[in-house]
Amino acid sequence: MVNGLYTAGAGMMLTMRKQEVTTNNLANAQTTGFKISRLVTHTTVEAKRDNDQFLRQRETQREDDVHVDWQNGPMIQTGNQMDVSLRGDGFLAIATPKGDRYLRSTSLKVNGSNELVDPSGSNILDSTGNSIRVPGQKTSITADGRVMSDGVEVATLKMVDFPKPYSLREEGAGRWVPTAKNPSDPDPAPIPVSSDVQIQQGFLEGPNVNSVTEMVRMIAQLRNYEADSRVLHAVDSTIDKAVNQVGKV
Numbered sequence: 001m002v003n004g005l006y007t008a009g010a011g012m013m014l015t016m017r018k019q020e021v022t023t024n025n026l027a028n029a030q031t032t033g034f035k036i037s038r039l040v041t042h043t044t045v046e047a048k049r050d051n052d053q054f055l056r057q058r059e060t061q062r063e064d065d066v067h068v069d070w071q072n073g074p075m076i077q078t079g080n081q082m083d084v085s086l087r088g089d090g091f092l093a094i095a096t097p098k099g100d101r102y103l104r105s106t107s108l109k110v111n112g113s114n115e116l117v118d119p120s121g122s123n124i125l126d127s128t129g130n131s132i133r134v135p136g137q138k139t140s141i142t143a144d145g146r147v148m149s150d151g152v153e154v155a156t157l158k159m160v161d162f163p164k165p166y167s168l169r170e171e172g173a174g175r176w177v178p179t180a181k182n183p184s185d186p187d188p189a190p191i192p193v194s195s196d197v198q199i200q201q202g203f204l205e206g207p208n209v210n211s212v213t214e215m216v217r218m219i220a221q222l223r224n225y226e227a228d229s230r231v232l233h234a235v236d237s238t239i240d241k242a243v244n245q246v247g248k249v
Contacts, residue, residue, distance in 0.1 A: 005236065010062070029207060029211050032204050032206070033105040034073070035069055040063075040065045042062050073206040075200060084157075084201055085200045086159065086198075091160055093159075093160060094123060102190075106174070106204075110134055113133075114133050115133055115134075136152065143201075145159050159193045161192070
């Protein structure tokens with residue numbers, strides 16, 4: 001009976017963690033370039049006989065990993081020529097105080113120093129890892145990533161990819177950070193993008209989040225939590241009667 005308490009309690013904790021992941025998906029249903037996540041769990045069932053040769057089973061559930069679904073989101077035409085998105089596998093590189101970060105899609109701006117930046121003010125990097133200056137009045141991006149200022153090429157966007165399966169951590173606002181799965185391993189290094197990767201100017205990549213699906217998933221998880229809670233209370237009540245009532249007879 002006591003094992004039932006542990007099993008139900010572990011199930012409730014895992015369901016709470018799943019709800020956190022699902023809530024994050026819903027919260028980013030309008031975030032450019034966002035990718036949904038799923039919690040991967042691991043269940044172990046241990047069976048062995050005790051001293052009286054009774055078969056005892058114990059089930060252990062734990063969080064294994066958070067899996068990111070890298071399926072492309074919908075391409076949304078904005079009509080703004082400063083909106084860019086990648087078609088194909090890869091990322092655009094930006095410079096932040098914490099180091100380089102990577103985006104699937106962004107809205108470009110020109111700051112007071114005539115540098116190309118993202119909405120947060122982080123510099124967009126060129127193929128050499130430097131910031132991009134656009135001295136002219138009209139800026140455009142070609143399909144192969146060349147930055148044109150008043151019709152003159154001034155730089156090429158830094159487009160990179162990473163070894164698959166991706167080992168990237170979401171930082172928020174559609175940004176990704178290469179992070180090794182094991183702390184002792186080096187972080188993944190960027191590699192060149194495939195030759196068929198293109199820049200889509202005037203488009204943003206929407207999140208690959210289906211809000212209805214996520215809401216249904218959240219409701220199902222709530223029902224699972226309630227079911228585990230009822231099991232926990234039932235086992236607790238049974239133990240209480242066994243200790244405080246049966247023991248007095």
